[in-house]
Amino acid sequence: MTVAAPWLRPGAWGSRLRDRTVGYLFVAPAVLLLAVVLAYPAFTSLRLSFSEQGSPVNLGLVQYRLLLRSSLFWQVVRQTGVFVAASVAAHVILGMLLAMILNRPLAGRTPLRIMVLLPWVVPDVVAGIVWKWILNPLYGVLNDVLLRADLIPAPLEWIASPRLALFSVILANIWRGFPFVMVILLAGLQAIPQELYEAAAIDGAGPLASFRSITLPGLRKVLVVALALDTIWEVRRFGLVQAMTGGGPGTMTEVLSTQVFRQYFQFFRFEYASAMAIAMTVLLLVISVPYVRMIVREE
């Protein structure tokens, strides 16, 4: 008896077509929602960025020319670079250290893990306000502790001083963001077979050698993911900086996200702010390349 191929069976084409249609219908709401909340605003921003101020019909590169000529823009790009690089580096170092500690069998490990996660749970703006109070020169707890310990002769103006402001914001951001990296690395550490460490110990490898030869290679993928995601998030960090310093003193703690907000919502320069936002998006796309490549390779 010969059996016809499924696609040759009567009605198979119709059935497949119906399945496909149902599939598309299921996906349609999500696609529509994405189009409304993502594609449309993105397209509007892109169109605005090529418009002249107050004249949406005249398209051109005027906003980009203004952007590239603006010394403030380049200053903000530099500051964002420092902010992101310092924050991400500290997140990785601190996150790795704590992940390794919390991966060991410790008494009270679960409450400790929850406690360490707390900064990540705190909303950005709340974290900014809390740190602003901690660093307040009049009432701040940090100055009080340092003064009592005779470590400083007078209260420091942590977020008002041009020398300390960016450092203070980065410090708060390190506290705010390290748990995310720590959680990812902890998950990665738990996936490394314990036997590898035991074998290394039998072969006489010390902790440093084990870290270099087992832990780091084992964490390579999760480290790339953590680095890429953390970098993308830190470039977009807004609430904490805005709540702590509002970009001040002067423009010394302005980052790209606070500048876009200021230009768009405070100065009502919609076109210029859109150009800045597009530049920021391009930067984020470049940063996300290694992450996307890794995912594609995995698939």
Place this chain on the structure above:
Amino acid sequence: MSATDRLRRTVLCALVAGALLLSVLTPARSGEAVTLRFSNWHLVEDVWGRSLREAINIFESRNPGIRIIPEPISYGEKEPRYQAECAARRMPDVVKLHNFSLAMFFELGCAADLTPFVQREPAGFLKAWYEFPLKMLTHRERLMAMPDDFQSIVLIYNRELFRAAGLDPAKPPRTWAEFQEYARRLTRDTDGDGRLDQWGFSMPASKNPGLPLRIMPFVWSFGADFITEDGRRSAMNTPEFREAFRFIVELATVHRVVPPGVTTFGPQDVRIQMAQRRIAMKIGSGWSYPIVNALNPQLNAAEVLEAAPIPKGRKTITAAWLDAWIMSPHTRYPEEAWKFIKFLSSKEIEKKFFEDNRVISSRKDVNTLPLVRTDKFSRVIVAELEHARLEPFIKEWPEIFDAFATALQEAITGAKSTERALLDAHAKVEEILARRR
């Protein structure tokens, strides 16, 4: 399921969806309750919030067919949010804004024209209000908002701290030289631990919407201005402006009569400092005493705090605070929204707002009430309205003032010299105004 059943079900679903859509989009007919969305930053404040909610209750009890939904919003968030909501045609039906952003809202078409409503009121309806605020709210010969608070900015000081520093509380500083001397004497180490714990003066020098109000009186009284009269050029390079700028900066850098970290303070920080007796003088207005009182009732703010005119420079001048009720141009219930705005602007409610919050009304018939005329704060604030003026009514004003605030912070923190910071601000303002030209 047969094709007929499917068709029947589809038609039924379409009918239900259509009915739902209609119920949302169609204005309520008479007899049905109309819901108005009302947004105001004061709703998040203790004193003001209570007062507004009481007013809403009175309105609802008198207008059973109208329900008001209060939508609290933060002070800094209101402009961006309303603007986004306006673009989406979802702005609350009635909102309150103040004059620095009104021009932008008018230009964007985010305020309904109130002229037709006013024209339907009895003759002389607008005569109860001062002319100046009405003029400011008129855009292209149309009245676009109804005025609410209209107050002058004054000097608020603590009479007990004056007395403790050997100053006569009945004689507040009248000139800037006196002000500086008073501030110097009021800056003290009161507990003898070798560190200053009380300062003569404080100001909210972070970048916040409250800063212009507290800075403009300094600048104007020195005979200076931010932009030229025609609004086309920066005026920040004049000798008068340089003098005013230097004076403000040196309060922090040379005389050190303001607390450390001044460039991070917002208005509430300064109020807290006053409530905790850390500072003796601040710039404020009618709202100052109730807020400071709420922060620290033990201070006995009504008794201890005083108001005085802003010290005099080359000119006797101060800044005015004006805010106004706006109706959304997209409201589905313009008649009801107007009714609510009219109620909020009425003599009865403006009087209530004065009693509860000590804010001065833009209505002459409220400010002539004995209650207002005999109050020690409002007496000064109403008298100073005569010398009060508003910031430039141009869309670029927030950006222009930001350039100034940046320079102020740079000069106070030493990031730039006073001259360099001001020169940079002047160049920046020229650049901003060139776009306008």
